[in-house]
Structures are given as structure tokens and as C-alpha cells.
Amino acid sequence: xxxxxxxxxxxxxxxxxxxxxxxxxxxxxxxxxxxxxxxxxxxxxxxxxxxxxxxxxxxxxxxxxxxxxxxxxxxxxxxxxxxxxxxxxxxxxxxxxxxxxxxxxxxxxxxxxxxxxxxxxxxxxxxxxxxxxxxxxxxxxxxxxxxxxxxxxxxxxxxxxxxxxxxxxxxxxxxxxxxxxxxxxxxxxxxxxxxxxxxxxxxxxxxxxxxxxxxxxxxxxxxxxxxxxxxxxxxxxxxxxxxxxxxxxxxxxxxxxxxxxxxxxxxxxxxxxxxxxxxxxxxxxxxxxxxxxxxxxxxxxxxxxxxxxxxxxxxxxxxxxxxxxxxxxxxxxxxxxxxxxxxxxxxxxxxxxxxxxxxxxxxxxxxxxxxxxxxxxxxxxxxxxxxxxxxxxxx
Numbered sequence: 132x133x134x135x136x137x138x139x140x141x142x143x144x145x146x147x148x149x150x151x152x153x154x155x156x157x158x159x160x161x162x163x164x165x166x167x168x169x170x171x172x173x174x175x176x177x178x179x180x181x182x183x184x185x186x187x188x189x190x191x192x193x194x195x196x197x198x199x200x201x202x203x204x205x206x207x208x209x210x211x212x213x214x215x216x217x218x219x220x221x222x223x224x225x226x227x228x229x230x231x232x233x234x235x236x237x238x239x240x241x242x243x244x245x246x247x248x249x250x251x252x253x254x255x256x257x258x259x260x261x262x263x264x265x266x267x268x269x270x271x272x273x274x275x276x277x278x279x280x281x282x283x284x285x286x287x288x289x290x291x292x293x294x295x296x297x298x299x300x301x302x303x304x305x306x307x308x309x310x311x312x313x314x315x316x317x318x319x320x321x322x323x324x325x326x327x328x329x330x331x332x333x334x335x336x337x338x339x340x341x342x343x344x345x346x347x348x349x350x351x352x353x354x355x356x357x358x359x360x361x362x363x364x365x366x367x368x369x370x371x372x373x374x375x376x377x378x379x380x381x382x383x384x385x386x387x388x389x390x391x392x393x394x395x396x397x398x399x400x401x402x403x404x405x406x407x408x409x410x411x412x413x414x415x416x417x418x419x420x421x422x423x424x425x426x427x428x429x430x431x432x433x434x435x436x437x438x439x440x441x442x443x444x445x446x447x448x449x450x451x452x453x454x455x456x457x458x459x460x461x462x463x464x465x466x467x468x469x470x471x472x473x474x475x476x477x478x479x480x481x482x483x484x485x486x487x488x489x490x491x492x493x494x495x496x497x498x499x500x501x502x503x504x505x506x507x508x509x510x511x512x513x514x515x516x517x518x519x520x521x522x523x524x525x526x
Contacts, residue, residue, distance in 0.1 A: 152263035153252070155212040159205065159272055163190050166206045169216045173247035179289045180247040182417035182424070187390045187398040189221050189236045195383035197223050197236060205233045205274060209264055217252040218264075218292075222277070230275035230494035239374075240383070242305070242424050242463050243480075244281050245291055256292035265296070265485060275491030278498055279483040281464060287421055298481040301464075302505040306474035308460040310453055319453055320446050320473065328446055331438040339407030342447040344400055351388050354401050357410045362429045375427075384427075388415065399426060402451070404444045409433060412440040414448060422459040423452050445473055 160166050163186070170186045172178070182188065193204060202223040209217045222233040235244035248256075268274070281301055284294050310319060317325070345351045359381055363373045375381055390398040400418055404411040412430035416423055430440045449460055462470040464480065482502055484495040 152257065152260035153211055154209045154217060154260055154264050154267070156210050156214070157264070157267050157271070158208040158210075159268070160208065161204050161206070163193060163204060163206070166208060166219065166221075169208055170219055170221070170247065173216060173219055173249065177250055178247055179245075179250050179253045179286055181243045181245050181283070181286055182398075182419040183237055183241040183243055184221055184235075184245055184247055185392075185398060185417075187392065188241075188387055188417070191386040191390060191398065192237050192240060192383050193223065195386060196238065196240075196377075196379040199379045200225070202236075204236070205272070207264075207268060211252075215249070217249050219247040221247070224274060227278075228494040228497050230488075230490050231273060232276050232278045232494065233274045234278045234280065240380075240426065242281065242426065242461075243283050243286075244279065245283065245286060246293060248289070248292065250289065253289045253292055256295065258295045261292055261295045265487070269487035272487070275486070275488045276495045276498075277483065277485040277487065278495075279485070282481050282483065284479050284481065287458075293483065294481060296483055296485060298483045299499065299503065300506060301480040301482050302502060303464045303466065303480070305461055305464050305478040305480055306466060306470045307476050307478045308449065308474045309476055310449075310458050310460060312456040312458070314453060316450060316453070319449050324472070325446065328439065328443050332443050334438045335404075335406070335411060335435055335440060335443070337406040337408055339405070341406070342402070342404050342444065342451075344402050344451070345388075348389055351397070351401060352385075354403055354410060354413055355385055355388060358413055358415075358427075358429055361432060362427075364432055365429050384415075402444060402448050404440055404447070409435070411435055412444045414441075414444055418452070418457075420455075421457060422461070423448065423457060425462045442469070442472065449473065 163170075167186060174180060174185055193202070197204075202225050205222040205224045207220040207222070209219075211217055221236050223236045224231055224233050226232070235241060237244065252260075265277075279293065282291055282293055282298075283305075284291055308319065345354055359375065362375055366373050375384070384399070387398040388401060392398060396418065398417070399415050401413055401415045403413045409431055412428070414425055414428040416425040418424075428441060430436055430444075445462070452460060460474070461478070462474060484499045484502070486492040486495040
């Protein structure tokens with residue numbers, strides 16, 4: 132069945148073959164503009180979504196990266212019987228493993244992936260609701276498999292309903308710092324650690340030394356110019372590929388960092404430590420009034436680098452958001468040692484490989500198996516060390 136035959140005027144009703152549930156109809160859209168009004172409404176306080184699924188973030192990524200990679204938007208909006216939007220799935224389709232795979236937009240630059248949910252529906256969604264959604268999509272699209280990576284089990288105070296579908300742990304978890312409103316600074320970063328950082332910081336305090344969040348376009352551009360000069364050097368030093376050199380990535384970062392939000396901040400915020408002589412370190416990430424999630428960072432190549440400017444900047448960012456009553460702070464997926472200095476808790480993250488066709492069953496099985504193998508390697512020190520040696524040898 133073709134998409135044109137399955138969907139009339141972009142809308143499909145869930146028929147009698149679907150499992151019973153509150154989802155009465157779906158739209159499947161292939162451009163962001165058609166979905167923008169519903170999308171932005173689900174971003175407001177009545178919705179539940181991560182800042183990585185904001186329209187501004189995803190639109191910048193699709194324009195600069197997704198289009199260059201030949202990815203086609205596949206946006207599913209589900210409605211109740213009164214045509215009230217219940218959820219929006221912001222996906223894009225690519226070909227992999229001989230199948231048409233739909234994954235979250237944002238690629239590897241999105242730390243967390245979720246649908247955008249109506250809050251009431253997210254709080255009460257059932258397995259029948261989700262199975263009905265998948266059944267309707269499979270009947271009315273040519274997508275073979277959903278490959279849905281790095282999903283949190285919960286966001287803020289609500290469950291992620293996609294966790295009701297078949298799932299498996301992601302290869303990596305996410306270390307997180309939980310922050311109670313009004314918490315004493317020492318409960319977030321210990322006094323002994325603060326003293327050590329303060330001693331290092333005194334050696335950085337040259338004229339003009341300051342911590343700030345970039346607010347003007349001129350400051351954002353200046354800091355990004357510095358970042359894109361220094362980051363490749365840092366990655367080469369670590370024998371890592373420069374992922375920021377991939378087509379469209381720099382353009383995406385620059386666009387997202389300069390796209391304003393209604394609150395006067397930006398889709399991606401840049402935190403900087405600098406003095407009159409140089410930029411010392413930057414951290415960039417997304418914030419939503421509840422949580423800050425780091426996306427990318429680097430620090431100076433000068434002699435100042437030996438005084439742990441990255442750790443000092445992390446302390447400043449934690450204090451900055453604690454003062455605004457944020458509830459969580461994370462440094463991204465993965466258990467690097469420096470993350471554990473600040474983020475003591477673990478947030479479980481899951482992946483789903485959901486077949487929508489016979490061809491999709493084969494692809495889902497392969498991807499699920501590869502994902503389990505990757506997780507096994509990551510969590511076995513001997514296997515991980517061997518994998519690191521092989522990567523370094525080939526690089």
C-alpha cells in the first residue's frame with residue numbers, strides 16, 4: 132500500500148484492526164512546517180518533552196544535517212476523538228540494513244530522545260494506547276522499523292510512555308547530578324573539592340577573569356570561532372576523529388546557538404570562562420528550567436590548561452543552575468571519569484527496535500543484537516580495553 136493511498140489529506144483514522152485505546156487518528160507529515168503549530172504547543176507547560184526535541188533544535192539539525200544526509204522527515208501526530216493532539220513523534224527516515232528505518236531527528240547530537248506528549252496523556256497512557264499507535268503507523272506507512280535510541284524512562288515528573296513498548300538498555304547510561312531546590316552548595320560539590328578548585332582558580336585569575344553565559348550574537352560567534360579552532364586540536368591530541376568536521380555540523384551548532392527562545396535564552400546556551408587575554412574554557416548545552424544537559428566543550432591549549440579550567444567551569448555552571456532551582460545536571464551519555472566527579476547518580480536509558488514489517492523484523496533483530504553486543508563491551512573492562520586498542524591501532 133502506498134502512502135498516498137493510505138493517507139488522505141495527511142490524516143488516517145485508526146480502524147477496527149487496531150487495538151482499543153484513546154488514539155483516534157494520526158497524521159503522518161513529511162515537512163516540519165506542517166507540524167510546527169502542534170509541535171510548539173506541545174513544548175509549552177501543558178506538554179512533556181526534552182529540550183532536544185524543541186522545534187528550534189530539531190529544525191536547525193534537519194536543515195543543516197538531516198537534509199545533507201538525505202533524511203526524510205517522518206513526523207507522526209496522534210489525536211484523540213476531539214482532534215486534540217496527544218503526542219508528536221519527531222522522526223526521520225534513512226535506509227540501513229536493507230530496511231527503511233525511522234529514528235529520532237537530532238542524530239548523535241541529541242543526548243535524550245522522546246516524543247512530545249500531552250501531559251495528561253503521558254501520565255495515563257497504557258500499553259494498548261501505544262500498541263494501537265504502532266499498529267496504525269505500520270498499516271499506513273512504508274517504514275519498516277523504528278530505531279529509537281537513548282530514551283529516558285522518565286522526564287521530570289512523568290513517565291515516558293514509549294517505555295511500555297519492547298525495549299532494552301542502551302549501550303551507555305547517563306550519570307546525573309540530582310539537585311534539590313535550595314540545596315546547600317556543598318551538597319552539590321563538596322567543600323573539599325571546592326577548596327581544591329579554588330586553589331587552581333587563583334592561578335587563572337588574570338585581568339578580566341570571568342564566568343558568563345553568552346547572551347549577544349557577537350559573543351556567541353566569537354566563542355564558537357574559538358571553539359572550532361581549538362576542538363580539532365584537542366580531539367587529535369586524544370586520537371579521536373573530529374566529529375565537528377562532518378558536513379553541516381558546524382552550521383547546525385552555529386544556528387542552534389543563535390536561535391532565540393521565548394525566554395530570551397537560546398536553543399543551545401554557551402557557558403564560558405575567560406579573561407582579557409584568552410578564552411579559557413566553554414561548555415555548551417540545553418536547559419529547560421528543570422535540567423541542564425551538556426552537549427560539547429573544550430578548553431584552552433595554553434599553559435592555563437593545567438589548572439583544570441573545565442572542572443572549574445562545571446562547578447560554576449552547577450552553582451548557576453542551582454541558584455535557579457534546577458533539579459538536575461548532566462554531562463551527557465557515557466561514564467567518563469570526569470563526569471563522576473560531579474554526577475554521582477545514574478539515569479537508566481533505553482533503546483527500542485520496533486518492527487513494522489517483515490523486512491523490519493530482520494533489521495530490528497540485527498540492530499538489537501549489535502546494540503546488546505556494544506553494551507556488553509562497554510560494561511566489560513577487558514573487552515572495552517581491547518576495543519580501545521583496536522580503535523587506536525586503526526586510527
